[in-house]
Each structure stands twice: as C-alpha cells, then as structure tokens.
Amino acid sequence: MDEKFKKPYDPSATETRIYEAWEKSGYFNPDNLPGPRNETFTVALPPPNVTGILHLGHAYEDSLQDAVVRYMRMQGKKVLWVPGADSAAIATQARVEKNIQKDEGKSRHDIGREELVKRVGEFAKNSESSILSQVRRMGASLDWSRYAYTLDDKRTSAVLTAFVRMYEAGLIYRGNRIVNWDPKGQTTISDDEIVHEERKSKLYTFLYSKDFPIPVATTRLETKVGDVAVAVHPDDVRYKEFVGKEFKLTFCETPLSIRVIADKEVDPEYGTGALGVTPAHSIIDWEMAERHNLPKDKIVINEYAKMSVEGPLNGLKAVDAREKVAEWLREQGLMEKEEEVTQNVATAERTGGIIEPLPKLQWFIGVDRVFTIPHSEIPGIESGSETTLKTIMRTAVESGEVSMPQENFRKVYMNWISNLHDWCISRQIWFGHRIPVWYKGDEIFCGLEAPGGTNWEQDPDVLDTWFSSALWTFSTLGWPEKTLDLKEFHPTSFMSPAYEILTLWVSRMVLMSGFHLGQVPFRTVMIHGLVRDKQGRKFSKSLGNGADPIDTIDKYGTDALRMGLLVGTAIGNDIRFDEDKVKGYKHFANKLWNITRFILESTEGADPHMSLNETDQALIAELDAIVVDVTLDMENYRIYMAAEKLYHYAWDRLAAELIEDSKPILLGTDETAKASRQAVLLVLLSTTIKLLHPFMPFVTEEIYQSLPGKSSDFLMVEKWPTNS
C-alpha cells in the first residue's frame, strides 16, 4: 500500500499535480482519447468575462458541466468541452476608463479611440490568465488547445461574416428608432441591460393653455414642449367631439401645434384619460406617431439629458426644466393637480444612469423580417422556405430539436419570444467588434474589409457583446470556415446557463445558429439557478458578501466545493451557499481515502480475480443496482441525485456496514471466505471510485492511481461501470 494513505487526504497537495497530469495526458482533447469513440458530446463553456474573477456562480456552472462532461467521457463518447473568455465590451471598457480617469485624470476623448482600444485590449489580455487558472482549479476538463477569445482573429472573422451575411439577407438594417439611451454611459443599451427602480415622483395634471379643452396628466412635464398631439381612447365620450381638431398654442414660451387623436393604446381610466404625445421621447408615443402620421423629429432633450429647445428651458437639466415648467403652469393657473405617485424608473444596469428614450440611427436585427433559409435541419422549417428569425427561435424549441426539459423555463422562453422586438445591436463605445459598414456621402458599403477608394468612413459603433456571444457554439469551432470540428461537433450537446441569461444568450444562440447554419446550437438546455449567500441574497460587491471559491478550495479542496454545490440542489432552483456543507464533503473525501486505506491494507497480496462466494456476489449485485440507478440519473441530468446516492452508498453502506462486517472475515480462519471478501472489496472500491469521479475528480483519480490492476492510465478515461 502506498505510504500516502497513512496520512489524511490533503487536497492541496494533490489537486494541482493531478490537473497537470490530466492536461499533459492530452485526454482533454477528444482527438487523443483512447479507444473507438463513435458518438461525440460537445459543450461550449459559457465564456467568463476576461477581466473577471471566478465567483461561485462560475464554480457551480463549472462543476455541473464538468460532471456531465466527465460522465460522458467515461461512457466512451468523443467528448469536447471548449473553453473561452468574453471581452465583455462595455464592462471592460468602463473599467479601464475608470482607471485612466483615476490615474491620469483623462477621459476617453482625451486619449482617443485607437489608444483607448489598445489599452483596453492589453488590460483584457493581462487579466486573461487569472480567470483561466481559476477555471483550471475547478478541475474543469476543458480542451485548452481549442481555447477561444471573443476578440481573437477567428472569432472576429466570424462576427464580421455573420454581420455581412445578415445584412445581405436584409435582416440587419439601420433605422431611426427610439432606443434606450444611457446619458451617463453615453451609449445605447438593450432592454435586457435595464433595471427598473421604484421611485417617488409627481403626476401633474394640467392644461397646455387656457383655450385647450382637454387636461393632460404627465410625470415628465419637461418633455411637453415636444408634444405634437393629445391622444384619447376612441370610445371616450368626454373627448369625442375634439378628435381630429388641431390647436395652435404657446406652451411655456414654446409654440406648439397639438392635434387630438384617438388611439386604443390610451387607458381612459388613467389620469384624465388623455395623454400628451411626445414622439421623440417615448416609445409608445413614437409608435402612435407612426400610426397617425405625426412628426417624429421634435427632439427637445439631448444626449446629455439636457433641454435643447428654443426658449427659457434651453440647456437646463431635465429635472430642473420639469420644475421650471411646473412653476410656469402654476403662475398661469393651468396646473390642475399635483399628486405623489410611485413609478418605475428605467436605469442602466452598469452605470445607474436614468434611461432617456431618444430617437437614434442604430443598427437592428429584424426578428420578424421574412427571408429564405437556404438550408435547415430544424424540423418544421424546410430548406429553401420563407421564414423569420422569430419563427426559428420558436420552432427550434417547439419541435424539440432543442430540448428544454424544464417546462417552466420553456414557458418563459416562449413568452419572451412572443413579446420580442427588433434587437438593437449597435453600441456607442469603442472596445469591441466594430460595425463593418462604411459611408461616403449617401453611399453605404457593408463588407469584411474596407472598400477601395478614398473618403470612406467606417461606422463608429461597435456591436453589442451578445452578438459575438450568440455565435459562440459555432464560432469556437472555426466557422465561417468549413472545418472538420464544425462538422463533427456541431450542434453541441449540452448547455447549462443561469436563468438570468436565458433570453439574453440562449435565445440568441438559437437565432444565430438557425440563420447561419440551419441548425440548433445545442440539443439540451438545462437552466440552472443562482448561487446566493447564506441569507439568500445575491452576491454583490456592494454587499461585500462575495465568497471567493478559490478561498473555499484552499480550505476544503475542489472536490468538496463541487459536492457542496451539486448535492441536493435541484437544477433550476437557487442555491444557498453553505460553507458547512462544503466542510462535510471534505470529510467525505477523507472518508473515501480511509476506505481505500483499509481495503488496500486488508487485500495486500490478495488475488483480485478470485471467484466470489454467494454472499459476496450479492454485494456485487447490490452495487449493480446502484449503477443502473445512478446511470439513469446521469442520463437525465439529475446530477444532484446521482451524487447524493453515491455519497450514501460509500459512507453508510460500504464504510459503515460492509467494511465493519468484513473485519471478522478478514481476521478469521476461513481462507476461502477471506479471499472472496478481499476480491469483492477491491471491486466495490474501484466501482465506487469510478462512479464518484464525475463529481469528485481529484480524490478519485488520486486513489485510482494506487489501485492494483487498474486498466487505464487515468480514471478520467476509464469505462463507466455497467451492470455486470
């Protein structure tokens, strides 16, 4: 028996060494796996932010995926798990800008585009190794030879190609539309990057002028200088006589022309049942303006959330202008009512800036635009038929081509798709994939490279970071080139993101993969929950409750952390992180260690192929039943149940009962019974170790290396036990 078993199991002396040995073995790369492997199993790691640090959410996600991946590898599949990192455009640029501001007192405009992009890029590259080594510490069996970064050459080529092809298909277009403008970050942001905050605010009811017949209610008085109409419900008898009339008036020293329109979007119960229509500063007003052919170009608030309108309000901040208008109304005797209300204010997730809806020229992906799909493998969408991106997203899941076993998340996904609007993909920052479009006067050129000739100017915007993420399952496999990897490993097999990004990412991968490949991006999606702290709060910097998984690993070992995160946590529900639970599994790792110690000590010189007596055959049969059960759990991604069952078998059955029962036999005089028991103990041990490997890869591998008569060089590539 190896001397190492005489001391308690020490994860810190083991894990790094084992990981290096695995990496050196080449088995993370599917091309090097031993034996014939006909079926592939592919997973794309959700790429962590390149400048980020590993948090418990990653730790959970990595544990989950690695358990699945290791199981499939042991099942004899040709397994590829692709690692990567995301440049996370806005977050990364904001961080570097902040540093520069702090250290040099300069803004990005002082530094210039080229220099800033260079510096952000360097910063990102410098942080890269840190997050990647943390992922390694989780034991993740990733094929590092296929590592991908969203801004590397191959991924950039994929992004530009995707843009150009969608532009040519008419699915990417430029349009003047109301977007969510973040005045603080000076960029557009997507709906998904908005958080709504409840705030107290005042609802003003007023008249534009003495001779205007309909009182109007608003919380945003300052925008009223941009009004072009008053809308009422078509069935509202109070205002019916005014519909269609036009009023010329002066409001707060600004000449306005207000038409009364009838639109069914108006809620007759709210306020006075009449609303002032400000097309340039509200999405629904914009839509109403489109329906009623009203002018939409009356912009009264600029990109810095300041008034830009002839008259006394010009240059004022929106909030100050609001008060000024209120004063004016009171003086004129036009204010009818002021009441406190609570309303949800849209703010930018990253900067906290209050969103100002503004019409802007932006790039969009049209999700309802009809196009002809040349090739489709998605059931229900014929090659060469006309379809839309929205149809692809819906059909992929409805047809079961993408299996989302969790019904509740399937509903969320469908619900989201039915409310989906065109996706604004341009961002007014500098770090990221720049939009491959050039302008010269009225001419426009979209292509992979700048057009020939002079005076072409490239669009200054970059793409939403989710654009490149949406290509991830196939850009990582070498698309747009027709690579062998792409052919062999796409669609990927499994994806397990947090429910936070179901819509943000999952649906968009379906969109992109559907359009560019006519395939789904993955076969199965298991949405997982969030890891919260012991009180059930989200981990956040401001709360200071962030538990560092690396600290936990240092203290208890990776295997213990993985078990602590996996056991007893139904996939999809939130998890409360409990250090004591992790501690318990550190004990378990040591228990396995001592089981091994006892069995190896008691079987020295024994013949492992000794034929078993009836009692011992029954023990094999008993374990076989567990193998069947656990395998079924694994096939259905019930990771948490499989892990728990094995924990109980190893501790309560094997250690507490079988080993205890064995002691008299091993010390007894019946040599046949002893030999049989020795042989069976070795089988039970090695089978248990194999079954536990997906969850606790390190301690099981370390034990395996010391087992007599092992059949592979690594447990990692051993065969998953079968019902014998």
Add this chain to the structure above:
RNA sequence: GCGCGGUUAGCUCAGUUGGUAGAGCGCGUCAUUGACGUUGACGAUGUCGGGGGUUCGAAUCCCUCACCGCGCACCA
C-alpha cells in the same frame, strides 16, 4: 397588467412516472484503544401553506385562496 416560481423536520433543501415522507447541518444522549483527530449508534407525534376536487391511494394531478419571491411589459 401578462407570465414563472416557492411554501416539506429547528435551519438549508431533496423527493424522477401518484403507492402511507427523506438528506445535510445543527441539537441531545450514549458509545468508541484497531481504516477514519474528519468515528459510530440512537433520538423528528413534520395537519408536506389553507380549503376543495379526481383517485383504491395525493407532498406529487386539477380548482381555489393566502403569503413570499422573480421575470416581462406598462407606467401618459
């Protein structure tokens, strides 16, 4: 407003197709010189949120109510 969850032992949570409830932690008592400083045994009378229904049988399926949470939209 639309949608999705949750409510099970002191705490945190499992419970796969309906078959008279489980784990971890904590707590208590006892034991333990022999694989295990990280051991073992024993200890839970839980109205499975309330009510109703389907069923031979419901934590599980259906309806309804209550409370807690989340997402989306709107918020004039």
